[in-house]
Amino acid sequence: MGEVKVIGSTLSPYCTRVEWALKLKGVEYEYIHEEPFNKSPFLLSHNPAYKKVPVILHGHRAVAESLVIVDYVDDVWKENPLVPQDPYEKSLARFWAKFSDDKCIRGAWNACKAEGEAKEKAIESAKESLSFLEKQIEGKQFFGGEKIGFLDLAVGWIPLWLGAMEQVGEMKLLDAEKFPSLHEWSQNFNQIPVIKEALPPREKLVAYFTASVRAVR
Ligand SMILES: N[C@@H](CCC(=O)N[C@@H](CS)C(=O)NCC(=O)O)C(=O)O
Structure with a gap:
């Protein structure tokens, strides 16, 4: 599917939870730092609806909203399941x-x-x-x-x-x-x-x- 990039801001708890999910899964990622109050066209093009970090890029696909991203990460990488099965x-x-x-x-x-x-x-x-x-x-x-x-x-x-x-x-x-x-x-x-x-x-x-x-x- 391709490499993973996290568009995030290091002080954000929402971005950190996405990093935790990727680390727990053992997924390598590139971190692209974003200033949340000086948004780049790159962020805006990948999360035009909310204009917020975090966003992850998996190959050419973007996923936004941290809880949605953690769900996605858990669905794609099966080791160390995070979401309950029941x-x-x-x-x-x-x-x-x-x-x-x-x-x-x-x-x-x-x-x-x-x-x-x-x-x-x-x-x-x-x-x-x-x-x-x-x-x-x-x-x-x-x-x-x-x-x-x-x-x-x-x-x-x-x-x-x-x-x-x-x-x-x-x-x-x-x-x-x-x-x-x-x-x-x-x-x-x-x-x-x-x-x-x-x-x-x-x-x-x-x-x-x-x-x-x-x-x-
Ligand atoms: N519900 C969002 C919240 C994300 C969020 O609030 N991100 C902040 C940084 S901590 C942001 O991008 N703020 C810029 C803004 O509000 O315009 C999520 O869970 O991803």
């Missing part, structure tokens, strides 16, 4: 992955940038969203069971990105007492070599979130 388990993994993107990442960012009374409300709302993920990991080593799966990659922003948002927003969301299982998973996840090697430096993320918070306040 139809119901598969639907749950996809449901919670989308929930994590729609409610948890957004909720954490809203809490990070909020000030005053609005901040307390945003923190409570973000914690409520995280409590759903706590239930999904309770009693398990990984969201995928005994091995890393689709949902682990989707929720994989928590250990590093949430930590950086907590620092910049001067708040605690992933409380070890309130979320013991998610907290433990989070501690272990970033220690896995294949995960660790694709992570951006924490100080760059902190600088990025600091600048982003300043820009919106």
Whole structure:
């Protein structure tokens, strides 16, 4: 089918999850760095609908949207399956992955940038969203069971990105007492070599979130 290229931005959790999927499958890829706020004609031509990273090129074909890409990667390269085989388990993994993107990442960012009374409300709302993920990991080593799966990659922003948002927003969301299982998973996840090697430096993320918070306040 041809070689794989990732059009991505190194600070993006969406792009990192695509790299994790490819690494777990042992697929070689070329990384084409894109500035998400100074988009190249190359990116725009391959993701004209959303104009966002990540996009992967597999030979001459483009696939966009990180969760769709992880699904695609799992379909094409069969080793180390990521998506559950059972139809119901598969639907749950996809449901919670989308929930994590729609409610948890957004909720954490809203809490990070909020000030005053609005901040307390945003923190409570973000914690409520995280409590759903706590239930999904309770009693398990990984969201995928005994091995890393689709949902682990989707929720994989928590250990590093949430930590950086907590620092910049001067708040605690992933409380070890309130979320013991998610907290433990989070501690272990970033220690896995294949995960660790694709992570951006924490100080760059902190600088990025600091600048982003300043820009919106
Ligand atoms: N739902 C998308 C989100 C991707 C996304 O938000 N990418 C950001 C970088 S982290 C981007 O390209 N932003 C540029 C923009 O919003 O125009 C996915 O999962 O791939």
